[in-house]
Amino acid sequence: MNSGFIHLILGNPIVNRTANNIFELYQEEAFKRPFFRRYPLQSVRGRMLTNYFSQNSGVPYKYIAGTGNTTPFEHAPQAVNEALQLIKDRARLAVGKSVDFNEVLSAAYMEKQKMSFHSDSEPGLGTVLSSLSLGSEALMHFRLRAKFKDVKRAKGHSQNELTIRLRHGDVLVMQGQDIQDKYEHTVVPTNFRIAATARFIDATGRLSQFPDDFQDDSSPHMESDFIPTYPINKYNNPHDTLAR
Numbered sequence: 079m080n081s082g083f084i085h086l087i088l089g090n091p092i093v094n095r096t097a098n099n100i101f102e103l104y105q106e107e108a109f110k111r112p113f114f115r116r117y118p119l120q121s122v123r124g125r126m127l128t129n130y131f132s133q134n135s136g137v138p139y140k141y142i143a144g145t146g147n148t149t150p151f152e153h154a155p156q157a158v159n160e161a162l163q164l165i166k167d168r169a170r171l172a173v174g175k176s177v178d179f180n181e182v183l184s185a186a187y188m189e190k191q192k193m194s195f196h197s198d199s200e201p202g203l204g205t206v207l208s209s210l211s212l213g214s215e216a217l218m219h220f221r222l223r224a225k226f227k228d229v230k231r232a233k234g235h236s237q238n239e240l241t242i243r244l245r246h247g248d249v250l251v252m253q254g255q256d257i258q259d260k261y262e263h264t265v266v267p268t269n270f271r272i273a274a275t276a277r278f279i280d281a282t283g284r285l286s287q288f289p290d291d292f293q294d295d296s297s298p299h300m301e302s303d304f305i306p307t308y309p310i311n312k313y314n315n316p317h318d319t320l321a322r
Contacts, residue, residue: 082254085172089247097247101212103157136181161274168249169208179276195264204278211244214269
């Protein structure tokens with residue numbers, strides 16, 4: 079039984095016109111009114127700065143930007159709102175219904191910067207996350223979280239369970255709580271890149287976007303050692319006439 083899916087909706091020269099405009103808009107707006115910055119990040123080694131520049135819009139995302147560093151959508155850069163709309167449009171293709179994302183974390187990576195391994199499993203995060211890639215290619219690696227690793231299996235297998243190549247205009251959708259609970263991921267760009275990641279954040283820490291996605295803490299599946307496999311679904315926009 080699979081309890082999650084990773085969908086990759088491919089960009090191409092036609093549908094990427096919107097992505098191109100968003101990429102340019104991010105840079106133009108950041109030049110006129112700088113909004114990308116590196117934020118403090120708590121770690122076992124003490125207070126550190128994130129290894130990339132970011133800006134948070136919508137509902138506060140405490141893990142990175144904190145409540146005092148979030149801009150409401152009505153005051154957010156135009157690029158953020160356009161990225162959110164594009165993400166919503168393409169994510170709908172994957173999950174088959176609209177997702178009420180209420181937060182967008184925009185991240186800018188300079189040369190040799192990357193996002194370290196992490197999981198989006200903080201309390202209150204919905205079960206569907208979606209990210210728009212802009213600029214240079216990046217590799218997204220998934221690996222089991224330490225508590226789920228099998229020592230014997232690890233000796234004969236690569237540390238990474240899955241690697242996905244993300245290109246300009248691609249939208250990746252992670253659907254299912256087990257993907258975050260049992261796996262962690264990292265993103266390694268080849269050069270300058272901007273990514274907009276949309277989430278649904280519930281302040282109560284319990285609900286997801288879709289009621290039927292919610293699983294009670296007492297669920298035998300959630301407490302088991304079962305490690306699901308996640309199929310990668312690739313899509314072209316149904317209205318595309320050119321393949322990349």
